[in-house]
Amino acid sequence: MRGDRGSLRLSGALGLTLAAALVWGLAHLLAGRRAAGAALLAAQVLLVVGLTAAATALRPEVLALVARPGRLAGLAVAAVLLGLAWATVIVSSYRLVRPPGLGGPGRSLGRAAVGVMCAAALLPTLYAARLAYVGRDVVTTVFATRGAASADPWQGRYRVNVLLLGADAAARRPGARTDSMSVAAIDTRTGRTVLFSLPRNLQHVPMPAGPARRMFPGGFAGDGTLNHPGLLNEVYQWAEDHPEAAPGVPAGRRGPELLKRTIGGILGLPIDYYAMVDMKGFARIIDATGGVRVTVKNDIPYGLAGGVLRAGTRRLSGAEALWFGRSRSDGDDYVRMGRQRCLLDAVARQADPFTVIRSFGRLADAAKRYISTDIPQESLPAFITLSRKIKDAPLESVQFVPPLIDTAAPDWALIREKVSEAAGVPLPASTRTRRGVPGDPAASGSRASATPSAISPQTEQTSPNASCN
Template sequence: MSEDDRTRAMRSPGDGRPLPQRPADGLRSGGAPAHRMPGGGPGAPTHQLPNAAPQGPPESGPKPGGSRVYGRERSGSSPIKPLRSRREPSESGPPSPRGPGRRISGRTVLKIVAGVLVVLLVTVVGLFFWVNSRLAGIDGVLADYEGRPADTPGTNWLLVGSDSRKGLTAAQRKKLATGQAAGQRTDSMMLLHIPEGSDKPTLVSLPRDSAVTIPGKGRDKLNSAYALGGPKLLVRTVESVTGVYVDHYMEIGFAGFVDIVDAVGGVEINVRQAVDDPKAGLKLKKGTQVLSGSQALGYVRTRKGGALPDFERTKRQRQFLSAVVKKAASPGVLINPFTAIPLASSATAAVEVDSGTGAFDMLSLGLAMGDSPVTTVVPFGGNEAVPSGGTAVKWDRMKALALFDALKNDKPVPKDVIDAG
């Protein structure tokens, strides 16, 4: 009997049957993988790698001093922890900087906020100087003269809307129904008083057909002062008849009016009664609606509606001026560069101011108009014939004096005067 036969006999059970073979492709305890002979099946002899440990029954129980590797024992080695998935978060330590759970530190947030504030500050300062450089100043409008009223508390603006067609093409004049009138007259005049204290501003309409004494020209309608001597004579006339010192002057023509309204996306107005006025190119239904630039121009110019057309006209002008300035000064317009920049461009191109008025003064004007000012008109009653022809509107002397005295002394206007206006 050969040596191989004797070995198999020693390992076989007593009936001579061969011992079952372990799968060739499995790992043997403490050994290397076995290799199956080609064509072999279950029970086929296997060949071990050189120097492999002899085959035997599987050992049971851990070896002393051994350690388990993936459920198996490995003697003579230190414990090995199971591998973690790359996507499994670590039990200790901060999350990966590139992971979805990355946190922004407080210092980083402060840097971002500071950077945004610096950019906004630079933008605001740059816009301020840009607006200031574009304002068209009129020299000598507020020049001193003999007998001029002394400076009074608070700040007073004379706001003038002229009927200038400058900048309008023939097609635009036809569309806006402005006519072909030559020269330039004041279509609307308002006196805005901004108090030094906490009282609300007061906006007073000065009817353009008011009978007044124009210095050096005699008795005539108020709007004739502009036609006779421009803004300088108009300011002097207003100061003479009211006793109120004028600190700032601002004027806007038809074209600029339309551009500003369109720049803010139109203005919402509550139209108190339907208007159909072909002369003003206007047809509006009753109720709250957004007016475009051309509609707004017709709205403040029309004399349709009311028993006293000129009186109703001044009310519409104050209503609209408050609405357009309030919207222009709203955060939604000012912080949006797509509206703020076109608005600043349109406004600076549309208005003319006295040479002493700057961007800061314009901002003060906008804030005052956005503060819902008290609005009224100079109380009037009756008519007066003027030498130039036609009739002019006479002021109620006593109530008009009470109104202007309140403005001069930086006091609230009496309620009965407001109701009369």
């Protein structure tokens, strides 16, 4: 009978300890330790209220704050300390309510049960600490530091222009080609975004002022060979292979810098930043999030073994999505551009927070290996705040493809006119006075970024549920 009463007392003590693990201070209050119990309960209430506010109403502000390596390191330490504090509460609660005079088996059972409770409390906090550490590693690896953060990251401008690149490398071709090139012109006040897409096969591309223009006064000609005829998608690798085209710029930065200035000159917009993803990394990102759901209008041959991506709404794996975006079997480059744009939009809109957290490790690894950008760490909080506006604002798209633009003999002035209409920016002086070669955007485009946007009927609205094909 004594053993039965001892077991009952032990089970009751363990039950009360579990309750105290969920409601801090409960065991202390029942044991007469009112001051300690009230303090623990108040601390838990404040903690829950703070975390709830951070996850809901204050979420954008909190995300902006933790997008700094120092804050992420602090968050990792805080998560570990929280887990240790929680485990301490569990142990101290059990010591207050455990039955006196427990024998060897009962003592061992009680300690084992309390150990399981402590582990259950520590695991989520340690996981949170790991997420913070991995996030810090991604920020410091992918994003460069440029000193102290500015109080006004946009420097008084109403628009920030980001060049988005998709790079592809073939086994039998050295280097990489930027087969996907778009500029996101974002209104920093409203989040309204216009996406300007340029085809990879634009020819005779005017080069920006400086060594590159002196080398190609009549437009980019590449190496002048059949395999390198001088298309827009070759500018990136050509700059990397020819240091004289961008004096003083280190390897790995020459391609992005020259391409930013080249595309900025074509559009008449200054390009503030670039972000590039290797297509292999894009496939890994899709796999890490469990695939992407799109609507395929027509069957598309898949792979070299006779496979087919069937028409219909389906979830594509990374490899299938990559083939879906690359395939030219059912159309030309311009059909493919449309599919790529729709695919990117679907990936962005379907990335829910739970999926991102669950797959964070794999996403972080893919980001470090396959994504490059010159967006500085100091601007990340501002971009995170801006991203919420972008999500709630319309996304509009303008594609400079035939019949609007002849890729073999592009009308550069017409391109700038369409950009001005869609983005609501004034035409550069060079375009107003003549329909000719665009100049270096460093001077002519700087005023455009400071001009408020105006919605234009020339653009194409992108629906979250748009079909892809």
